[in-house]
Each structure stands twice: as C-alpha cells, then as structure tokens.
Amino acid sequence: MPGRPVRRAEIVLSLGVLALGVVAAIVAFRLPEAGGYARIGPNFVPKLVAGALIAMGLWLLAEVATGGWRDAVDDDPVARGEHAFHWPAFAWVSAGLFAQMLLVQRAGFVVAAAALFFCVARGFGSTRPVRDGALGVVLGLAVYLFFVRFLNVSLPAGWLAPVLGVAGL
C-alpha cells in the first residue's frame, strides 16, 4: 500500500465529497429554525448530514495524504480483467441518451427509442447498424402500443402521430 503514486482521481473525488458537504452546509444554515415544540426544526438534520459529508471529505483526503485510499479499486484495467477506458463506447452510449432527451417530446417516443437503441448498440461494438435501427423501431413501437393500449399511460406520438392515427392505433 505505501509507495504507490498519488492518484489524481482520489484527490478530485475527495474534494468533491467535501465540496458537496460545504454546499449542503451553506443551504442548511439558511434554512429557518422554526422547530416549535421540540426545537428540532427542518434545518437540524440537514446540518447534521452536511457536517457528516464534510467529515467524510476530510477523512478521504486524509487517506490520500497517508498513502492513498485504503482498499482502493485497482487502477490497472487489465488487473481487473477489463480493457482500457474505451472513449468511443462511452460517448456513443451518452449520445444515445442525449438523443432520447432531445427527441422524445418532439419526434415522439418511438423515434427517440430507436435512436437510443441504435447509438447504444453502436457503443457496444455492434457492426450491424441497419439491424439495430430496425430492432429499435420494432421494440419502441411494441412498448408504445403496450403502454398506450393496455396500461393507458400516454407517451408522445410525435412524428409518427399521423401514421399511428391512420393505422387506428
């Protein structure tokens, strides 16, 4: 354990926990006292939790300063039985989720679901974009119909509204 180089991620994450505690404390101290009978207002537990988060941030920093986090996850992906961080994969999965956010209200659930499916499959290394797109449409449509017809939960129809309307769905 001693002698391993200081990991930047551990410093950043420790500071992150600390910062979260500080922000929580600032909010908590602005909350009104108004505890009434028991003098335990809506600000008491927030102060407690904020203080605890600050303590955890400091504890994590103390571990960084004394040889790094204890029992940390191995930094070497090969030692974990994994491969190095694959940027395109991470980006494609994220892109799929962003596409879903942008499309779902305007283009409708089916289109958004197909876009998500296509991008995520791409991210996981699929080499058959046409099949993925088609699968996405079929699955999206199936879910849409199940929701709207059987569960009475409305989902946005979007661009496909006229088509679905003509088909009587």
Added chain:
Amino acid sequence: MTETLAALATGFGVALAPLNLLWGFIGVTLGTAIGVLPGVGPALTVAMLLPLTSKLDPTGALIMFAGIYYGAMYGGSTTTILLNTPGESASIATALEGNRMAKRGRAGPALATAAIGSFVAGTIATVLLTLLAPVVVEVALKFGPTEYFALMVFAFVTVAAVLGASTVRGLSMLFLGLLFGLVGIDDQTGQMRFAFGIPELMDGIDVVVLAVGLFAVGEALYVAAYQSRTREELERLAGSLWMSREDWRRSWPAWLRATAIGFPFGTIPAGGAEIPTFLSYATEKKLSKHPEEFGNGAIEGVAGPEAANNAASTGVLVPLLTLGIPTSATAAILLAAFQGYGLQPGPLLFQTQSSLVWGLIASMYVGNVLLLILNLPLIGVWVQVLKIPRAPLYAGILLFATLGAFSLHQSVVDLVTLYVFGLLGFIMRRWGFPVAPAVIGLILGPLAESQFRRALAISQGDPSVFLSHPISATLLALTALLVVVPWIAKVMRERRTRAGRPA
C-alpha cells in the same frame, strides 16, 4: 402458533387466487430472466416496474415484486455457472466452483444442485420467516420513535460502514443518500429544502430515477467503457442435468448448513447475502472430505453458497416486513413499492393489512415450487437468453430504463436527472463506492428523520432519551462497537506490521 397457522392459511387463500397466482408466476419468470441477464439485477427490475404498476392492486403487484426478488437469485446462479461473470456480488462464491464444474463438462449437476439447493434453502427460510415474523412483530409493537430511530441508525451503519471494502466510502455514500432524501418539502413544517427553486425537485428525488440511474445507466456506461471489447466465454450445457448419488450425498448437508448460516445473517441488518455465501463456502471447504477438489469444481462449493444466498435473501424480508427496515438495495426498493401504495411495512401492517402480508408470505412457498420447475426442466430456455449479445441487450436495458424514468411525469427533466445519476453510478463503480447505502439512505432517511424529531418532541427536546431507553441505548452502543472495534483492530495491525519492519 395456531394464530400464525390460521393467518398463513388465509395467506394461501390470497396467494392461490388465480390472478395473484398469475402475478406470482410473472414475477418469478421475470425474476429468473433478469437474474440470468448480466447487468440487470432485481433492484433495477423492480425500480423500472414501479411506475407501471402504480395503478395495479397492491397485493398482486407486491406478490410479483417478491417473485422478481427471489426469482433473480435462482437465475443468477445459471449465469455464474455458465458465464463466470457473477450477475450479483452474492454469487461470487458460486463462480469459484460452479464455473470450474462447467468447464469440466459438469454444468448439469452444478445447475441442478444450485436450483434444488435454492429451493430447499428458500423453503426452509420461508418457514422460519413464517414462525419468526409474528414474534418480532410482538416485540416491535412496543417500539416507540426512540427505538425506531436507534434501529435505523444501526441499519445505516452496518450497511454503510461494516460491509464493503472501505468504511469511509460506504459512509460517504450513506450521507449522500441521506442528502438526496432531504430534497423537497419537509413533511412536518412544509419547509422547502435543497430544491434550488427547481419545480421538479420539490416533490423530492424519486427512488426510481436514482436506482435506475445508478444501476442501469451507470452500469451500461461502465460496461461500455471497460468491458464491451472483452470476449465472453459461454460454457456449453453438455450432458445430463441429473445429479449422481454421490452428488446428492455431498450436496444435501451443504444445503442445510448453508441455510443455518444464511437465514440469521439475512435477518440482522447486515446487508444482504455476501457475507453468508462466503462463510458457507469457507465452511464447506473446511468440512469437505475432498478439500483438494476446491478450486477445481467441488459440488459442495456450489451447493452451499447458492443455498446460503437464498436463505439470506429470504431472511432480509424479516426486518423489512416486521420493522420496515431495508438492509439491501433491493429491499429498499421493495419498501418504496410499499410506500407507493401508501403502505408502511412494520408491525402495524400485520394488523391492518393482514391478508396482504400473509398472502405475500404464502406466495413465497408457491414461488419456490414454481422456480424449481422453471429452473430445472426449462433450463434450456434460460441458456438461450444468455446467448443474447451484449449490444442489443444493453440497448434494450437502456430503452426500458429511460421508459421507466420518463413515464413518471412525462418529463425530460427526469431523463436529464437519470443521466446525471448514471454518471454518478459510473464514478461509484469505477472508484469503489457502494451503491446500496445511497439507495437505503434515500428511502430510509426521511423515515429516520421523522422518528428522530418525534422522539425529541415527546422528550421535549431532551436528547438523552436515546440513551435512557434500554433498547435504544443497546442498539446505539452496538452500533458504536461495530465501527470502533474493527477500526482499532486495523490500527493495531498496521502498527504491528510497521513495528515488525526493520527501521
């Protein structure tokens, strides 16, 4: 005792009603399927289904959720044995021996001993649950807010600090979960907290968005980034499923011992099934007449841990149903499911919703039988499920994950929050922060706060009540011991090794 049997008989009446039987069947089938699929766990599945089932009858929905909960334990063992990627952390012990057996062409007996062992342990544990629950309820009825608060603190600390690799990382996630739980309107004073003026935050952070974000989106991002380019080796299911006379002789004592280890561990708030599975593995290795086989596919090493896993998972339902205390992430989501129907698990639920609770317990006897049938003769179906390639699998998981979050309020804000929690889940997985304390903190935090404030209101603001009530004092002392003793032991050990090293 006769009262319990009468209640259980009523419960069977509920559980065997055709519609509830159907829900139970859907639950265990779905549970097995998601247990088989790598990357989907019971916590995620129940979370995704919560928005869809809000309009269903609570008894049917909860029977289905319980089916998913223990069905996933059965399915998980199939994946572990054939794929060697443990679907859930509690099946790591099985992976040690089960996958070796499969590599040597003995996948059949390994799957059989896992399924039959799960059935034996699950059924015995359900009997124990039936007998124990009324006793705990009897005690719990005497609990006031002070005792409940102490009990919750005990559960928080064991789940966050005692389990897992690092105390400080576990506690960090607990307090993060508690902070999430504070967001929204304070139900005692109507004060808005941590909402930053965002209307979507005023109702609080929904457990569905948090759990689906951490489990589904976080997992997908992680697997894409670090595992999507590795090849998976699926072992073939060759030969017969039948266990030889020798296999039986070696399996059944392991099942029983594992049940005895697993159930008590599940009932105390010691968070799920990881510790008992490893304990069972170690016990079997020690007692075995064939210790040389361990590491090369010893059948006891599959039989024990799988049975312990199931017994512990059933044990977890004791504190959940009788006290309303969840001790694993899945139990926390089940608690959220109860709350969604306006029900609060605890001693009072046994009185006010007796037929629901006992129907649920009775459904577990039925469910275990269904699962044995689903997992032995129909094992071939699940092997096919395992063959789904990762790309469409994760694309499908995310489709259903986003659907669950979106259908809550038909709001894009929930999708954005989902992605933020996904990134958080990725970071947690990559740097070893446990998920369960965050989920438990979010669900149990608001309950703990209201018990805390109620206790202090009764004592007119005097905080010494927590130490003057004997039960609460004992629980808090136990909690302190659980944190301090391992810490002292660790410091002593570090000091000793340092002293032993030449200067």
